[in-house]
Amino acid sequence: MDSKNSTKAKYIGVIGVGSFGAAIANILAAKNPVMVYARKQEVVDEINTSHSAQGKALSVNVIASNDPEHLCKSCDVLFFMVPSAGFQDVVRTFSPFLFPYHLIIHGTKGLCLNLKAGETLQTVKKIKRSQILTMSEVILQETVAVRVGCLAGPNLSKELAQGQPAATVIASKYNEVILEGQNLLRSEKFQVYGNSDIIGVEISGVLKNIIAIASGALAGLGLGENAKGLLISRGMVEMIHLGNALGGSIKSVMGLAGIGDLVATCNSVHSRNFTVGFRLAKGETLDAILADMDEVAEGINTVRIIKAFLETADLRAPITENLYRVLFEDLEIEDALQFLMKYPFNVDVDFV
Amino acid sequence: MEQKYIKHKYEPIHPSKDEWPVVKLARERKEFVKKVADLSENRILKLTGNNPDILKEELETTLYREKLRIKQNPWVVDPDDDGSFWSGVKSSLVQISTETGRSKVKKLQAYKSILNQITARYAEEIASNFKATHYKFTRSVVTYGFSRLLNAARVKGFKSIFSNQYTLQDKIQITGETDQLRDLATKGTVVMVPTHFSNLDSILIGWVISVLGLPPFIYGAGLNLFNISIFAYFMNSLGAYKVDRRKKNLMYLETLKTYSKEAIQFGCHSLFFPGGTRSRSGMIETKLKLGLISTAIEAQRANFENGLNDISGKIFIVPVTINYHFVLEAPSLIRDHLSITGQERYYKENDEFSNSYKISKFLIKFFTKGSDISVSVGKAMDVLGNYVDVDGRSMDKHGRIINTRDYFVSGGNVSVDIQREEEYTNMLGKRIVEEFHKINRVFNSHLVAFVAFELIKKQNRKLDLFDLLRLPEEDITIPYEDFKASCQLVLDRIKELKSQGLINTAPHLSKDMDEIIKRGIENVGMYHSKRPIIQDKNGDIGTDDMSLLYFYHNRLTGYGLEKLY
Numbered sequence: 001m002d003s004k005n006s007t008k009a010k011y012i013g014v015i016g017v018g019s020f021g022a023a024i025a026n027i028l029a030a031k032n033p034v035m036v037y038a039r040k041q042e043v044v045d046e047i048n049t050s051h052s053a054q055g056k057a058l059s060v061n062v063i064a065s066n067d068p069e070h071l072c073k074s075c076d077v078l079f080f081m082v083p084s085a086g087f088q089d090v091v092r093t094f095s096p097f098l099f100p101y102h103l104i105i106h107g108t109k110g111l112c113l114n115l116k117a118g119e120t121l122q123t124v125k126k127i128k129r130s131q132i133l134t135m136s137e138v139i140l141q142e143t144v145a146v147r148v149g150c151l152a153g154p155n156l157s158k159e160l161a162q163g164q165p166a167a168t169v170i171a172s173k174y175n176e177v178i179l180e181g182q183n184l185l186r187s188e189k190f191q192v193y194g195n196s197d198i199i200g201v202e203i204s205g206v207l208k209n210i211i212a213i214a215s216g217a218l219a220g221l222g223l224g225e226n227a228k229g230l231l232i233s234r235g236m237v238e239m240i241h242l243g244n245a246l247g248g249s250i251k252s253v254m255g256l257a258g259i260g261d262l263v264a265t266c267n268s269v270h271s272r273n274f275t276v277g278f279r280l281a282k283g284e285t286l287d288a289i290l291a292d293m294d295e296v297a298e299g300i301n302t303v304r305i306i307k308a309f310l311e312t313a314d315l316r317a318p319i320t321e322n323l324y325r326v327l328f329e330d331l332e333i334e335d336a337l338q339f340l341m342k343y344p345f346n347v348d349v350d351f352v
Numbered sequence: 353m354e355q356k357y358i359k360h361k362y363e364p365i366h367p368s369k370d371e372w373p374v375v376k377l378a379r380e381r382k383e384f385v386k387k388v389a390d391l392s393e394n395r396i397l398k399l400t401g402n403n404p405d406i407l408k409e410e411l412e413t414t415l416y417r418e419k420l421r422i423k424q425n426p427w428v429v430d431p432d433d434d435g436s437f438w439s440g441v442k443s444s445l446v447q448i449s450t451e452t453g454r455s456k457v458k459k460l461q462a463y464k465s466i467l468n469q470i471t472a473r474y475a476e477e478i479a480s481n482f483k484a485t486h487y488k489f490t491r492s493v494v495t496y497g498f499s500r501l502l503n504a505a506r507v508k509g510f511k512s513i514f515s516n517q518y519t520l521q522d523k524i525q526i527t528g529e530t531d532q533l534r535d536l537a538t539k540g541t542v543v544m545v546p547t548h549f550s551n552l553d554s555i556l557i558g559w560v561i562s563v564l565g566l567p568p569f570i571y572g573a574g575l576n577l578f579n580i581s582i583f584a585y586f587m588n589s590l591g592a593y594k595v596d597r598r599k600k601n602l603m604y605l606e607t608l609k610t611y612s613k614e615a616i617q618f619g620c621h622s623l624f625f626p627g628g629t630r631s632r633s634g635m636i637e638t639k640l641k642l643g644l645i646s647t648a649i650e651a652q653r654a655n656f657e658n659g660l661n662d663i664s665g666k667i668f669i670v671p672v673t674i675n676y677h678f679v680l681e682a683p684s685l686i687r688d689h690l691s692i693t694g695q696e697r698y699y700k701e702n703d704e705f706s707n708s709y710k711i712s713k714f715l716i717k718f719f720t721k722g723s724d725i726s727v728s729v730g731k732a733m734d735v736l737g738n739y740v741d742v743d744g745r746s747m748d749k750h751g752r753i754i755n756t757r758d759y760f761v762s763g764g765n766v767s768v769d770i771q772r773e774e775e776y777t778n779m780l781g782k783r784i785v786e787e788f789h790k791i792n793r794v795f796n797s798h799l800v801a802f803v804a805f806e807l808i809k810k811q812n813r814k815l816d817l818f819d820l821l822r823l824p825e826e827d828i829t830i831p832y833e834d835f836k837a838s839c840q841l842v843l844d845r846i847k848e849l850k851s852q853g854l855i856n857t858a859p860h861l862s863k864d865m866d867e868i869i870k871r872g873i874e875n876v877g878m879y880h881s882k883r884p885i886i887q888d889k890n891g892d893i894g895t896d897d898m899s900l901l902y903f904y905h906n907r908l909t910g911y912g913l914e915k916l917y
Contacts, residue, residue: 076763095750100736100758144748146736146759146779147772175771176762 011035012184013075015090017043017053017064018295019157020107021081027160027185028079029059036064037071056161072097077105077180079151080139083296084110088138095143104143105170105181107151108135109205110298111305121304126311129246134202149177150198151185152205152257154264156271160190167191169256171201193256200248204258207242208265209273209299210306210320211235215266216274217326217333220281231319232266237349238317242306245313273299280326281333303327318343362530362565365538372567373541373619374591378482385479388614389472392607396467399602404460408449411466414601415441421598429578437473441466467603474607478593480570486589491562524556528729528791530564532742533670536732537566539744540666541619543648544569545784546727547636547673547792548625550681551577556674557623558590560727570615571623572608572644597629609647616651616667626784630681632689634906636673636788645784646777652735653773656757656766663744666756669737669780671730671787675858677797677875679903683882686903690821728856730791736776737783789910794846794857796872801904803839804830804885804893806917808901821898828898832891840865841916842908849911876904 014025015037028034038044038053047053047064065071072078072094082090087108098104112133113121121127133141136148149172160166170181170192178194186192195201211231218227239262240253252258265271269278276297279289290300307324310317322339325331366372377384400406418438422430448454448462536542546557554573561569573592578584593615595608616622628641648667655665679685731739734756738746745753759776760766807830812820843865849855861868873893877884882897884904895901 096752099754100756101761144738144752144754146776173775176769 009033010076011063011071011074013037013071013078014062015071015078015080015094016082017047017056017058018081018083019056019161020155021079022053022056022058023155023157023160024079024081024107024151024185025062026057026059027187027190029061030187031184032061034059034062035071035074036062037066037068038064039066041066068094069097072099072102076101077103077184080104080106080108080135082108084108084112084135084298084301085296087135088112088142091138091142098143098145100144100146102145103147103149103177103180104139104145105149105151105172105177106135106139107155109152109202109209110135111206111302112138113305114141121308125308127305127308128312129309132246132305132309134199134206136198136202147174147177148172148198149174149181150202150205151181152201152261153193154256154260156264156268158270163189165189165191167193167256167260169193169195169201171195171198171252171257173198195252195255195257197249197252199246200243200252201255201257203243203246203248204239204253204255205261206298206302207239207306208235208258208262209297209302210323211239211262212265212271212273213277213280213297213299213303213327214319214323216271216277216279217281218277218337219274220278221333221337228266232262235266235319236262238319241315242317242320245315246309272297276300286327300327362534362563364565364567365534366567372484373621374482374568374570375484377570377615377618377620378480378484381479384614384618385475386472388479388607388611389468389475391614392471392475392603392610393464393468395606395610396471396603397464399606402460404456404463407460407463407467408445410602411441411445411463411470414470414603415445417601418599425598427576427579427598429575429584431477441470470603471607474599474604475611478595478608478611480591480593481588482568482570482591483589486585487568487591490586490589491559524560525724525726526560526563526729527726527793528672529670529731530729532732533729534564534566535742536668536670536740536744537621539663540668541616541651542566542569542621542668542670542732543616544621544623544670544672545626545645546623546671547788548627548630549634549674549676550630550679552680553625553630553674554592555583555586555590556725556727557672558586561623567621569621569623572612572625574629605643609643609650612644613647613651613654616648617654622648626781630685632685632692634679634682634686634689634903635909636785636792636907638785638910640781640784642777642781645780646773649735649773649776649780652756653760653766653768656760657768661757666744667735668732668740668744669735669784670732671784671791673728673730673788673792675726675728675793675795675798677724677795678878678880680879682877682900682903683880683897686899689903690818690899724795726793726795726858728791728793730787733783733787735780737780790854791856792907794855794861794908795875796858796860796868797876797904798872798907799839799843799846799861800869800872801876801884801901802908802913803835803842804895805901805905806842806914807835807838807893808895808898810917817902821902823898825895825898828894829888830893832887832893835893836865836869839869842913843868845913845916846911855911 012028012032012034014021014028014034017025017036017038025034025036036047038047043053044064044066047058047062051058051060080090087110113127114131114133115124136150139145139148149170151168151170153168155166155168168190170178172178173196182192182194214235215228215231218231236253236259239258240250243253244250265274268274272293272295276289276299280286303320303324306317306320310321318340322331322336326333326336400410415438422434422438444466448459533542546553554577568591570591570593572595573587575594575596577587578594593611612622624644626640626645627637631637648669652667733739734746736756736759738748738754740746746756748754757766808828809820812823843861846855846857850857860871873885873887877900880900882900884895884897884901886894886896888894
């Protein structure tokens with residue numbers, strides 16, 4: 001069945017045409033024909049007729065479909081670029097059509113919960129590592145595909161869309177996934193690194209969103225570069241400890257997906273997570289902010305999950321804990337900052 | 353489920369022994385050994401990148417280790433010309449390196465010929481000496497001898513030695529997916545992976561295979577077992593090939609893997625103990641030796657490469673657990689385990705089954721007293737750990753039929769990717785461990801040992817494991833009622849796990865708790881001179897040997913039952 005298809009060039013699949021999905025689809029389209037998946041018929045039509053997705057320009061090499069089966073048959077390699085909240089559902093939709101020959105790379109920076117039916121984060125309060133799934137773990141759990149990778153790094157969609165130089169890291173246990181990802185994505189303007197610690201890379205990408213919110217808050221308070229330097233370095237230490245507890249290696253936090261992405265996001269007014277923090281500090285409420293954002297700020301959900309995880313882990317993560325109180329327990333940002341300034345950190349680096 | 357174990361009579365699946373792959377292999381032994389030697393040579397050359405300097409280094413390392421082995425750890429089975437062979441290798445190596453003016457190509461040629469001598473020697477040593485006539489003979493001797501002993505012991509009276517009231521199947525219960533195993537063995541190639549607690553396992557499994565009507569499996573048995581003449585005879589005739597744990601050099605390991613892979617591809621059903629060695633701690637193996645498991649994956653991929661896409665080229669992994677009340681070697685196994693983990697003493701391998709007399713003594717003990725054994729056969733899986741249906745087709749978690757070949761496909765074709773297969777091997781290893789835990793059958797003796805140890809641990813919360821094991825045995829006592837309540841607690845949890853399909857139990861666990869405890873204490877480690885559990889005149893629980901108790905307790909670790917304490 002598949003041997004017949006291999007004679008003609010296959011499409012590269014991209015699931016999700018948000019800003020990041022569209023940017024990656026365009027990079028992929030420079031080398032290969034791309035088929036994107038969009039749920040809504042009008043988005044599919046828009047892409048196929050006017051080569052744009054909700055206003056974002058797409059290469060002429062990109063066609064769209066809303067049929068998961070068609071997409072899975074036409075593609076050996078699939079990029080899942082959907083927000084974490086809908087990730088599990090989308091993967092379940094595709095699961096019946098995925099086979100072990102599919103290579104899957106995702107670019108979603110978020111966590112999923114693996115709870116029993118009827119349980120929610122509100123009811124369980126505390127969660128263990130086994131109740132948290134990274135996106136690659138979702139794919140492994142829901143589908144029969146095993147050759148799975150993830151894409152992470154300082155990749156702000158707007159800059160990618162403008163064709164500015166950037167780099168990313170593809171992490172997978174399988175060298176062939178890394179090599180395939182590099183082949184497909186690498187260009188003069190886009191460098192692609194490899195890493196075998198997929199959990200570490202995913203976790204880094206997830207945790208940096210927490211620090212990005214805090215960074216936005218500092219900027220919103222009108223604080224300067226000293227404060228930002230402090231936050232980034234202490235934030236990295238927190239990421240390292242949390243990353244370790246969640247099963248990633250220290251090295252990955254030091255890499256492109258960790259510190260690289262952290263610095264980019266903490267300095268970027270384009271980042272949604274940064275924006276949430278910034279507007280909070282300006283006095284808006286979380287509900288008001290979320291109401292008028294068109295895409296999800298992953299960091300909010302991450303803070304909630306990591307807070308519940310901290311209840312079972314033998315570990316302190318002061319930035320996350322205080323951010324949680326700011327977001328959900330009406331602690332004033334100024335008070336949280338005060339608390340952090342008094343927090344007895346006395347060792348600068350205690351993880352190497 | 354089953355309240356009473358039903359004795360099946362299984363017809364042989366291949367009625368004529370000429371059709372057994374293992375017989376075909378034995379017929380072509382010479383050609384097969386040569387093929388293995390040549391293929392191993394190629395593999396090693398590939399690993400060294402055809403570089404004469406690297407190859408030379410590997411040869412020298414191998415030579416050094418082999419010389420050391422001959423000097424420090426010689427065994428009876430070692431061939432007489434071991435010394436002279438390696439001296440020959442040494443002088444050839446010296447000759448090549450002193451001769452100047454040889455071109456690189458010529459040097460490589462010379463090293464290659466030494467390499468081939470070594471792989472040929474290893475392949476010859478590993479290869480089994482299966483003889484169908486011996487197999488038949490051994491099988492009847494084992495079955496006949498065992499059942500005589502059994503009847504003499506169980507049915508009263510001297511004449512009972514000729515009674516047929518009890519057969520070996522009363523003693524050794526075989527449960528689980530036996531029909532699926534028999535069926536798949538006629539269609540594809542089976543790789544059986546049992547847990548390993550005792551040296552008796554090798555013979556026991558051989559017997560189980562023949563009772564199930566399966567043709568003999570080839571399996572890797574520790575070369576040390578061939579030191580003992582009885583075992584050597586049994587195992588040769590059961591189709592065992594030899595694995596020498598002393599030889600850890602690249603050339604030996606590659607030859608061994610090639611042998612296993614080629615034999616599986618040949619269609620021989622195989623058996624490996626994936627733990628690599630007997631479980632020292634008494635726990636179900638959680639870390640597997642992946643070397644031999646990887647050969648099953650490699651053979652499967654090679655079959656796909658050769659276009660064998662139907663079931664005849666499919667390889668099925670069948671996990672098996674062997675459950676005992678009593679492990680003869682327990683005292684020394686746990687001692688080894690503790691000295692490795694505690695690093696108190698230098699660890700030296702010793703063999704309890706050191707002579708035929710000890711074994712005979714054990715066998716007599718075994719058959720004259722009621723120590724039952726059960727062997728549970730798990731569901732068959734493909735080499736990626738997916739269950740298979742009645743036709744041997746792989747299914748994903750949702751029951752959808754999938755093609756195992758797809759796992760090896762890249763860009764539409766089957767491709768060779770060593771790193772990918774390493775990951776697959778890890779995955780399969782994890783799946784096997786998972787299955788072991790699911791099909792493990794809990795006995796009353798496991799339950800009481802687990803509870804007794806956990807209660808003692810609870811009484812001495814502040815002590816770490818090693819201090820705990822050093823507690824004076826006479827100070828330890830658990831009131832019977834506490835013990836009973838605790839047994840009930842654990843048993844309830846085990847039953848809950850069983851309802852989720854995560855563990856299995858022996859039928860005798862449905863009896864009432866006093867009975868379970870009584871029998872459990874009788875059974876646990878029944879022939880040890882120091883008993884793991886004793887009861888004083890008030891019925892309170894104590895122990896004669898904490899380490900042994902720890903060993904038998906470990907059988908139930910890995911289920912989170914400790915959390916009940």
